[in-house]
Every structure is written in C-alpha cells, then in structure tokens.
Amino acid sequence: MLKKEVDVLLNALDESVNSNSYWITLSINENENQFIDDVLQHLKTGSFHFELVKQDLTRGYNEYSEIVFPKCFENPVFIQKPGNVWNGNEMLNIEVISKKMVEDLLMDMLTGKQKYFSKSYLGTPFCNDEAKSIVHHFFKVLNDFGNWTSYNILPNFLNTIDDYYTSNHIKLGYFERCNKDLVLIFKYTHEVNILLINGSE
Structure with missing residues (x-):
C-alpha cells in the first residue's frame, strides 16, 4: 500500500528530522503468529533490501544504486x-504498540517537541496543527485499507551509516544513531507496511 498521504508523511518526516524515510510493503502469511518469522525471511533472502532499493530510487535518493551508461542504451x-x-541480527525486538502511541511518536518526529526523540538541527519542524493534519490523513488511509495492528521494532537490525564507512564502503548503512531512528510496522492480514526513519542531526 502506497498512497499520496503516505508520501506526504514521508516527505514531512524527511523535512522535520533530516531523514531518508521509506515505506516498504512485504507479503506475509495470514497466520497471526508467523509474521515476525516472515519479516525475518524477507531480511534473509534480500527481498527487504530489494524493496528498500526500489523505494530509494522512487524517492530520488539513489543511496543504494549507481548510474551506468551502457553503450547500446540511449539512456543511462x-x-x-x-x-x-x-x-545479520535475527533477534528482532518487535512489540505491539497502541495507535495512540503511533500518533505520539509521529507527532514528536514532526514537531521536534523532544518527548521521545532529540531535535534535528538540520531539519525543519512543523507546527502542531500542520503535523496533526498530516498524521490524521495518514491514519485515514490506514483505516480505509482495512483493520491494522501497529508494532515497533528496535532499530538495531540494519547497518548504520558508520558501518558503511568503517567497512570501507562494504556494509550498506541506514540507521544514523542520532536518537531519531524509528521503525514502525502496520500489519494487515496479508501484508506488513514498514515505516523506516533515520533522522540525523
């Protein structure tokens, strides 16, 4: 699921906490007790990373791709x-959280009130009314799509930006570790939508 309102939220998060925010959709088994294993399998097989790369290209960041100019192609x-x-972390720390908590976390990211996260001095926070409107329309899209349950994943299962540099550019990084990393799961019967945020200073 990727709607206009989701893209509005991603753009707003990028602006407020200087993030490269992504929305990744993965298929899961309808067995309620199996979805964590399904997410782990997506990580192991590389399908999680592949979906992240697609999002990265779609959103115009191109952090995980390189441009080449083949001789027989008109365009790069x-x-x-x-x-x-x-x-490689297989011990995913996932906990169910209330929809009110989802709202509070997103509002804090958008407004820079520093209730849960530190403020990004390179970002531009939104006023409370603007942030509420963005979150309200985002929730409406989630609700219109069906019944959903929200989860929080401890952001320790992806490489950090520092890992990328200390590994001589071998380990592709995502998390910034600036107290503005957040991973939320929005689970439906047959799919999970994962919101990734890596706010920086």
Missing part, C-alpha cells in the same frame, strides 16, 4: 550496489 540506467543493509 541504475544498477543496485552489491550488499545488504541487514546486519
């Missing part, structure tokens, strides 16, 4: 960089 093409953002 992007190819995926080798590697994976997953750091």
Whole structure:
C-alpha cells in the first residue's frame, strides 16, 4: 500500500528530522503468529533490501544504486550496489504498540517537541496543527485499507551509516544513531507496511 498521504508523511518526516524515510510493503502469511518469522525471511533472502532499493530510487535518493551508461542504451540506467543493509541480527525486538502511541511518536518526529526523540538541527519542524493534519490523513488511509495492528521494532537490525564507512564502503548503512531512528510496522492480514526513519542531526 502506497498512497499520496503516505508520501506526504514521508516527505514531512524527511523535512522535520533530516531523514531518508521509506515505506516498504512485504507479503506475509495470514497466520497471526508467523509474521515476525516472515519479516525475518524477507531480511534473509534480500527481498527487504530489494524493496528498500526500489523505494530509494522512487524517492530520488539513489543511496543504494549507481548510474551506468551502457553503450547500446540511449539512456543511462541504475544498477543496485552489491550488499545488504541487514546486519545479520535475527533477534528482532518487535512489540505491539497502541495507535495512540503511533500518533505520539509521529507527532514528536514532526514537531521536534523532544518527548521521545532529540531535535534535528538540520531539519525543519512543523507546527502542531500542520503535523496533526498530516498524521490524521495518514491514519485515514490506514483505516480505509482495512483493520491494522501497529508494532515497533528496535532499530538495531540494519547497518548504520558508520558501518558503511568503517567497512570501507562494504556494509550498506541506514540507521544514523542520532536518537531519531524509528521503525514502525502496520500489519494487515496479508501484508506488513514498514515505516523506516533515520533522522540525523
């Protein structure tokens, strides 16, 4: 699921906490007790990373691809960089959270009130009314799509930006570790939508 209102939220988060925010959709088994294993399998097989690369290209960041100019092509093409953002951690720390908590976390990210996250001095926070409107329309899209349950994942399962540099550019990084990393899952019967945020200073 990727709607206009989701894209509005991603753009707003990028602006407020200087993030490269992504919305990744993964298929899961309808068995309620299996979805964590399904997410882990997506990480292991590389499908999680592949969906992240697609989002990265769609959103115009191109952090995980390189542009090449094949001789027989009229236009340049992007190819995926080798590697994976997953750091091999199989012990995913996932907990169910209330929809009110989702709202509070997103509002704090958007407004910079520093209730849960530190403020980004390179970002531009939104006023409370603007942030409320963005979150309200985002929730409406979620609700219109069906019944959903929200989860929080501890942001320790993907490489950090520092890992990328200390590994001589081998480990592809995502998390910034600036107290503005957040991973939320919005689970439906047959799919999970994962919101990734990596706010920086």
